[in-house]
Amino acid sequence: MDTLDPHNFLNRECTWIKFNERVLRESAVPSNPLLEQLNFVAISASNLDEFFMIRVAGVKHLIESGVPHHDIAGMTPQEQFSAIEQMVHEQVRQQYAYLNDLRDRLRGEGLYFIKPSELDEKQQLWLENFFEREIYPVVTPMAVDSSHPFPFLSSLSLNLAVLLRRREGDSSVKTAILPVPSSVINRIIKVPGETGPQQFLFLEDVLSTFAERFFLGCEILEVTPFRVTRDADLDIDDDAEDLLAEVVKSLKKRKKGAAVRLELADSASRMVKTLLMTELSLEERDVYMIPGPLDCKVFFSFTGIEGYDYLRYAPAFPQPAYELENLHAPDMWTAISQRDIMVHHPYETFETIENFVRLAATDPDVLAIKQTLYRVSSKSPIIAALAQAAENGKQVTVLMEVKARFDEENNIHMAAKLEKAGCHVIYGIMGLKTHSKITLVVRREEDGIKRYVHLATGNYNGKTARIYTDVGILTSDPLIGVDASASFNLLSGYSDPPYWNKLAVAPLNLRQRIYEEIDQETAWARQGKKALIIAKMNSLLDKKVIARLYEASQAGVKIKLIVRGICVLRPEVPGLSDNIEVHSIVGRYLEHSRLFYFYNNGREDVFISSADWMPRNLNERVELMIPVEYQPHKERIKGILNLYFHDNVKAYAMNGDGTYRYLADTRKGEPVHAQAMLQKEAEDHTRQLQKKDIKTRVLRRTSGDK
Incomplete structure (x- = not known):
């Protein structure tokens, strides 16, 4: 079977509309409190705005160009637009049906x-x-x-x-x-x-x-x-020649x-x-007749109305980073030197990472801080810490990606603030977006220079870190430190691509590393051995990666995919993808982490990454994929992936035709709500730490009394 046949793929735009349909459906899920249901209406509206501004505009450009073009599913631009128009008109109709029902219930x-x-x-x-x-x-x-x-x-x-x-x-x-x-x-x-x-x-x-x-x-x-x-x-x-000037010029064009x-x-x-x-x-098909208030994003502010907490989710607070707190080290440097630290947001607080940068800014032994920033909040503690570090005389280098969509103006403003403080700011790389999430701290210690590195799946944005799920790792691994330095040299200068010790870097070798991991499982399956891939990402769109997954499935590899949004792969198709299952989680938090597991005949290769499996991420962005080698972290990520795949409260399973079935409708046995269980786990860890601290203080007092 030709795995690259267009019939084996779904249209990108249609799969995105299906994703937004899942978001909108949360507006009618009875277990969601009333104001949270209204919030999902607002989210779906916000998503549609961006979809029209970028994706629909792009399809229109293709139609206007007259250039013959077929997408991954073999559809022409005209066919894509017709499908979009039909699906979105129906989705808007459903959106206002939900909204009008919610307004009636709000009256109650x-x-x-x-x-x-x-x-x-x-x-x-x-x-x-x-x-x-x-x-x-x-x-x-x-x-x-x-x-x-x-x-x-x-x-x-x-x-x-x-x-x-x-x-x-x-x-x-x-x-x-x-x-x-x-x-x-x-x-x-x-x-x-x-x-x-x-x-x-x-x-x-x-x-x-x-x-x-x-x-x-x-x-x-x-x-x-x-x-x-x-x-x-x-x-x-x-x-x-001047990327910053080019972005500023394009921002002015965007408004018109x-x-x-x-x-x-x-x-x-x-x-x-x-x-x-x-x-x-x-044209007529571009017009949407609205049976209610235009722009449902207006309800974002209303959902926070005072006095109605019972109509919102029960408060869920980020907990201290359990692994860090459990070490009881005198400082963060000592803790990271003892072992890698994993932090899972939003269940564990992003303040851990802000404190890491803040500590580096004020520590007299820190010589340099290097960081990539893709999306940052307008009042970012990290920006303040980096500025302070430069004012304290440290070498501070920041790659501020000024092409981060819809954050361009904020990023330009933040970059100017950093430059004023004395930081060396790189305004992205021409032709590529820097989407990697990495911070390198260089510190002088008794035995010489030491590197501390933070690597993550999510942005350095304290605001979104409260509502996006992401995983980060703090490490002092010398080889990762060397790779981190090489990565920044590549971004800031004319350095040739180096030999990479552990990191896989797009657009250099990340795609090839993904191929190798998939092909490795395929080879094990052909030998009659257990072969398993579990992957979690935001979007799955890359044709060549999907073709390899199809080949792996045909060889007998069990493949479990957790894809929040776009997925053009067709799962569970006889003879093509019998062994592939695709689930999607839509819940209280936006699933943003990219986590990958390959059984590898029991050796278990585990990675976190900033990259989805999309052509833009693998070909046109600077991305990182990081091996997870500390065994407890391997087990932890494997546990997270298995928990997500067994979710039957907020999960949808994808059918081969691109439709989705809501697993709660056919649930048998106990409910498994991954996000709620991960929140509870974080809170349980905090209680364990508190009990441990109380016991330690009691023992100290008892010992002192004696």
């Missing part, structure tokens, strides 16, 4: 979203005063006529299309645009009230109610909310990208719809 909890017309006389007076004081001064109406061309509307901004005519004189219908100022005024407005149900208004409804205040002497015929989504992919010139989607309230007249389609150069 005393939380009402109402229209201004539903307010009583006293509330109407309040609203009028609120409008005059807070809204009217910041809104500028924009006429659309021969003297006023249709205005440029920024991507994802909410606006009102207004049809009107003069009360006297010219009776022709005129058009105007009212921008909804949701960037400066909360879009969800609470109606004052001390008792009874809490009532909320949408800003656009308030603006619609008072629209005539902006057009004195005119009769308002129609006011319709709408929203434009624009192409936001950056066009970076790989031949440009071509429209790719129009969302329009379903009350809109044909006249408004036709006008907007014409002005935005969109």
